[in-house]
Amino acid sequence: MKKSVLIGGMLLASCAAFAGSESHWTYSGTGGPNEWATLTPEYGACAGKNQSPINLTGFIEADLKPIKFAYQTGGNEILNNGHTVQINYAAGSSVTVDSIRFELKQFHFHAPSENLINGKSYPMEAHLVHADKDGNLAVIAVMFKEGAENKALSKIWPLMPKDAGETNALSSPVAAAALLPAKRDYYRFNGSLTTPPCSEGVRWLVMKQPITVSKAQVEAFSHVMHHPNNRPVQAVNSRTVLK
Numbered sequence: 067m068k069k070s071v072l073i074g075g076m077l078l079a080s081c082a083a084f085a086g087s088e089s090h091w092t093y094s095g096t097g098g099p100n101e102w103a104t105l106t107p108e109y110g111a112c113a114g115k116n117q118s119p120i121n122l123t124g125f126i127e128a129d130l131k132p133i134k135f136a137y138q139t140g141g142n143e144i145l146n147n148g149h150t151v152q153i154n155y156a157a158g159s160s161v162t163v164d165s166i167r168f169e170l171k172q173f174h175f176h177a178p179s180e181n182l183i184n185g186k187s188y189p190m191e192a193h194l195v196h197a198d199k200d201g202n203l204a205v206i207a208v209m210f211k212e213g214a215e216n217k218a219l220s221k222i223w224p225l226m227p228k229d230a231g232e233t234n235a236l237s238s239p240v241a242a243a244a245l246l247p248a249k250r251d252y253y254r255f256n257g258s259l260t261t262p263p264c265s266e267g268v269r270w271l272v273m274k275q276p277i278t279v280s281k282a283q284v285e286a287f288s289h290v291m292h293h294p295n296n297r298p299v300q301a302v303n304s305r306t307v308l309k
């Protein structure tokens with residue numbers, strides 16, 4: 067009896083870790099992506115017309131200005147929120163897009179990739195999440211292809227919390243710049259958060275060049291997640307994908 071109470075308490079604690087009034091959502095089955103929009107009125111945007119991820123294809127040539135990166139070393143804690151593994155970032159790192167400064171807040175991972183490029187799925191995708199002073203979001207996505215061990219990940223993976231709701235301090239801060247490819251050319255489209263509440267108006271900047279990750283590193287992440295954590299691709303509707 068005591069045991070089941072304890073287990074119930076732990077489940078409650080791990081759901082509560084998803085914060086406040088948020089409803090419990092999942093990547094499959096009950097509470098899965100097809101149900102997100104109807105789980106609670108706050109998730110209504112999940113049924114919107116400008117949702118992420120998408121299959122990036124049918125590109126429109128555009129004069130995309132280089133993203134200006136001003137990243138410091140600042141990843142100072144790693145957490146497992148049950149949906150992803152996330153590295154929270156200290157204030158002071160930013161990108162400039164559309165002449166607007168967006169501060170890097172956190173980066174996290176999805177396996178397999180959420181976005182597809184010309185129909186191609188990658189074993190893993192990183193999302194570097196930035197916000198401007200008004201709370202508008204810009205996400206830089208980096209694809210991982212299978213290959214050599216990723217040196218940046220090899221520093222932080224051993225500290226991945228095994229249980230949802232756990233956070234570990236990173237004794238030596240990590241550099242987000244280590245997750246950027248050498249070439250910074252990118253695709254751009256308007257999208258949303260890929261998790262509830264699926265808020266739209268997010269600037270998506272997807273790096274064209276992937277970086278490498280070893281098979282073992284992807285497996286270590288998937289083992290901690292226990293399941294794939296990618297939302298299926300959403301309808302592009304009237305959007306354009308710029309290149």
Ligand SMILES: [Zn+2]
Nearest residue numbers: 174176193260
């Ligand atoms: Zn993400």
